[in-house]
Amino acid sequence: MDTVERIVEGFKAALGARLVTAIANGLLMLVLARWLLSPDEYGLLFLLLAIVAIAQLGADLGLGRSAARYVSEYKETDGGKVPFILRTSLAYRLVLFGLVAAILIGAGDLIALVLETPELASLLVLGAVYLGFNSTYSYATSLLQGFNRVQLSSLVEVVHSVARLLFVILLTVLGFGVVGAVVGYVVGGLLASALGLWLLYTRFYTAFDDDGGSRSLRTRLLKYSVPLTASHGANVLDKQIDTVLVAFFLNPVAVSYYVLSKQITEFVLVPAGSLGVSVSPTYGEQKATDGLERAARIYESSLEYVFVLYIPAAVGMILVAEPAVTLVFGAEYAGAAPVLQVLGVFVVFAAVTDVTTQSLDYLGRATARAVAKGATSVANVGLNVVLIPVYGVTGAAVATVVTFGIYTLANVYVIHQELSLDLERILRFAGLTTAISVGMGLAVSLAVPYASSLLALAGVIALGIAVWGALVVASGAVDVRETLALIQ
Numbered sequence: 001m002d003t004v005e006r007i008v009e010g011f012k013a014a015l016g017a018r019l020v021t022a023i024a025n026g027l028l029m030l031v032l033a034r035w036l037l038s039p040d041e042y043g044l045l046f047l048l049l050a051i052v053a054i055a056q057l058g059a060d061l062g063l064g065r066s067a068a069r070y071v072s073e074y075k076e077t078d079g080g081k082v083p084f085i086l087r088t089s090l091a092y093r094l095v096l097f098g099l100v101a102a103i104l105i106g107a108g109d110l111i112a113l114v115l116e117t118p119e120l121a122s123l124l125v126l127g128a129v130y131l132g133f134n135s136t137y138s139y140a141t142s143l144l145q146g147f148n149r150v151q152l153s154s155l156v157e158v159v160h161s162v163a164r165l166l167f168v169i170l171l172t173v174l175g176f177g178v179v180g181a182v183v184g185y186v187v188g189g190l191l192a193s194a195l196g197l198w199l200l201y202t203r204f205y206t207a208f209d210d211d212g213g214s215r216s217l218r219t220r221l222l223k224y225s226v227p228l229t230a231s232h233g234a235n236v237l238d239k240q241i242d243t244v245l246v247a248f249f250l251n252p253v254a255v256s257y258y259v260l261s262k263q264i265t266e267f268v269l270v271p272a273g274s275l276g277v278s279v280s281p282t283y284g285e286q287k288a289t290d291g292l293e294r295a296a297r298i299y300e301s302s303l304e305y306v307f308v309l310y311i312p313a314a315v316g317m318i319l320v321a322e323p324a325v326t327l328v329f330g331a332e333y334a335g336a337a338p339v340l341q342v343l344g345v346f347v348v349f350a351a352v353t354d355v356t357t358q359s360l361d362y363l364g365r366a367t368a369r370a371v372a373k374g375a376t377s378v379a380n381v382g383l384n385v386v387l388i389p390v391y392g393v394t395g396a397a398v399a400t401v402v403t404f405g406i407y408t409l410a411n412v413y414v415i416h417q418e419l420s421l422d423l424e425r426i427l428r429f430a431g432l433t434t435a436i437s438v439g440m441g442l443a444v445s446l447a448v449p450y451a452s453s454l455l456a457l458a459g460v461i462a463l464g465i466a467v468w469g470a471l472v473v474a475s476g477a478v479d480v481r482e483t484l485a486l487i488q
Helices: 003-036 039-060 063-077 079-106 108-114 120-146 150-205 215-249 252-268 270-288 292-329 331-354 357-362 366-391 393-419 423-450 454-475 480-487
Strands: none
Touching: 003 039, 003 150, 003 252, 003 270, 003 292, 039 079, 039 120, 039 150, 039 215, 039 252, 063 079, 063 120, 063 215, 063 357, 079 108, 079 120, 079 150, 079 215, 108 120, 120 150, 215 252, 215 366, 215 393, 252 270, 252 292, 252 331, 252 393, 270 292, 270 331, 292 331, 292 393, 292 423, 292 454, 331 393, 357 366, 357 393, 366 393, 423 454
16 A cells, blocks of 8 residues: 555544544534533533643653654664553553642642632542543554554544543433533543553554663653653643633633634544544655655645635634524523634634644654744733633633644744745645635625524535535636545
8 A cells, every 4th residue: 555545544544533523522512512511510521621631741741642753663664662662651651640640639629729610629530530541542542643553543532432422421411410421531531541552552562573672762752752742732731721711710601612612613623633643654654765755745735635625614614603603502602602703713723733733743843843832832821811801702712813823834834844845836725715715705694694593504504515615626626536536
């Protein structure tokens, strides 16, 4: 199987898994927000998960992605070192989890006091358990991607999302409320981490002759985890610290507006994330074999697919946000609509980032990415502190868009340094898809006033997709025959 075929097969697997995950998360979001939890309880649940995600930084420290980078390299040149990489990285992760979990539980009362949310103290005990399983799940999927076995990492992801959906809904329906929902997250993490570790051991750890390792390899593994920790940590802060700040300055109801809007953007970003996961390991392989020119063409093609999907998607989100939120989730979540409109711009930057950041890791440019991420994350916190008290939850969304946009441009600049991209081609295609988006947006804007029911809203969205598809084909932005050949 050549490089393009492997990327396409990986993309299909990742897209399928992420579609299942997105559907599961969408159902979970809808059922919890619409029927099982109040806005206050919904905000409390995802405030807890945000705190756990921040704490997980200390339990991960970039070791999973660092190990994935070296696995990607050594499986091609010196497979005997692979068991040592797996064994060492997992041992460090387990030690770190123990330390972070103890700190999280011990600080529970203080966190609850600072955020003026007493319910958090007891929930953080369950949160620490969830932290352990989620950290292990994340480690396993990162390593499976490092082996360029996206199909297996996708399987683990599907188990995680489906199990979480089933157990969260079951325990919440049984009347356990937020506690039941958190236990559902724990069970999902447990099942997925167990499957991931089993696959790593049976398919890879035992498949290579164990030649042992060396202090220098362990040092390189730990050293490369430092910039990955910084960049991943900054990424988590970007995604989670604003949720905590919204809770600090406002209340759990405002958190529910913000979290709901971000979850919708995550649903929209499924294709870009799938493409990023499937294509990223290829850059490391191409660099190892001096194929940087081919890597550049692959990246440019990835950007084109992102532009043709996400610039129109951003326009559509801005136009239909208000009727979509109120019709799907209820009038009590109407405050989320302005947030979602602002985050429509964010999805374009996030989609570009999804096909760029992990690529930089595999190209060995994690340090540059970490510097950019660290700077923009600090700026994001500062902007949140300034804007949330003045503009409320919408201010948090504006801060995210501004700082994440700068980070995205920095990533593209770094990958351009590495691959010498054809910038004229990229800008020309971005201009073409912007024109397509304007045409689609005009049609949708005329129909939005008639979106008074879910059926009418679906009709408006279908109209937008039809106009977009017609313009994409007519403009030649996508070669239909080539696309059909790839997905067969």
